[in-house]
Amino acid sequence: MRDPACQASLGGGTPVGRELAAFGLELEREGAAQVGGSFSGDPEADRLIEDSPEAFLIGMLFTQGIPAERAWRGPWLLRERLGHLDLGRLADEADEVRAAFQRTPMLHRFKNTLPGWVTSAARILLEEYDGRADAIWEGGPHVLEVTERLSAFPGIGRKKAVMAVEILVRHFGVQLEGRECGQVAYDVQVRRVFLRSGLVERDTLAEVEAAAARECPQAPGRLDLAAWLIGRETCRPRAPRCDECRLRDVCPRRTWLGVEGVGARQSIARRTSPESSLG
Numbered sequence: 001m002r003d004p005a006c007q008a009s010l011g012g013g014t015p016v017g018r019e020l021a022a023f024g025l026e027l028e029r030e031g032a033a034q035v036g037g038s039f040s041g042d043p044e045a046d047r048l049i050e051d052s053p054e055a056f057l058i059g060m061l062f063t064q065g066i067p068a069e070r071a072w073r074g075p076w077l078l079r080e081r082l083g084h085l086d087l088g089r090l091a092d093e094a095d096e097v098r099a100a101f102q103r104t105p106m107l108h109r110f111k112n113t114l115p116g117w118v119t120s121a122a123r124i125l126l127e128e129y130d131g132r133a134d135a136i137w138e139g140g141p142h143v144l145e146v147t148e149r150l151s152a153f154p155g156i157g158r159k160k161a162v163m164a165v166e167i168l169v170r171h172f173g174v175q176l177e178g179r180e181c182g183q184v185a186y187d188v189q190v191r192r193v194f195l196r197s198g199l200v201e202r203d204t205l206a207e208v209e210a211a212a213a214r215e216c217p218q219a220p221g222r223l224d225l226a227a228w229l230i231g232r233e234t235c236r237p238r239a240p241r242c243d244e245c246r247l248r249d250v251c252p253r254r255t256w257l258g259v260e261g262v263g264a265r266q267s268i269a270r271r272t273s274p275e276s277s278l279g
């Protein structure tokens with residue numbers, strides 16, 4: 001049954017939007033990380049993400065084109081191979097970082113792209129943030145400011161930046177100004193759920209963001225993990241499991257619709273693009 005306090009704080013919107021916002025608020029109250037309340041499902045790897053803002057930032061770099069659990073395990077595996085996650089060494093020892101990624105089993109399918117992102121992130125943190133990733137959000141700046149700062153890292157960009165902001169608020173309890181300016185990530189799972197549930201008529205960034213702001217004006221980003229989990233677990237690209245879905249009683253079930261383009265299921269040849277979405 002829905003938490004009455006959730007309902008009271010949800011405001012207007014459509015039945016689908018209210019249900020999604022209720023789910024998002026529940027996840028926020030649980031302090032959910034990403035999948036099943038954790039990042040990677042591996043306690044040691046999760047502990048590193050929890051204890052090290054720099055590892056969290058590196059984890060964001062990994063969240064690209066591979067399942068989320070595997071991505072969040074990346075920083076721990078990288079540290080195991082290198083013996084450190086020292087920013088100075090990550091910045092200066094690019095060849096070693098590259099070699100760590102290219103050893104088998106591979107740390108990431110984009111073994112040629114990730115090393116450069118890690119090295120660049122270390123350099124930016126050293127040069128602009130005094131060697132501390134938490135300096136990016138220290139002092140509770142505005143959501144848009146943090147989004148912009150994170151987007152400036154090669155390999156993060158807007159989609160991951162808005163996702164990171166939500167994780168910072170929801171899981172790490174970081175207090176940021178302007179929650180009403182947060183957003184959902186334009187991710188393939190989110191897009192599919194918004195489209196099939198009728199929150200949008202067209203799968204465009206502008207429509208998805210407008211729908212999130214309309215349905216949850218006090219914190220549009222609250223819908224992010226809720227929609228992402230539904231997309232991943234029940235609103236599958238093929239054979240959606242509507243009867244098990246959180247939105248089953250309110251969704252028009254437009255299951256014939258699917259997303260195309262960035263992040264969508266593509267031919268094997270095209271799936272090697274580093275633009276593919278997190279699974």
Ligand code: SF4
Pocket residue numbers: 193196197230234235236240241242243245246247248251252253254255
């Ligand atoms: S699985 Fe079915 S009920 Fe759930 S969001 Fe997708 S179309 Fe709607």
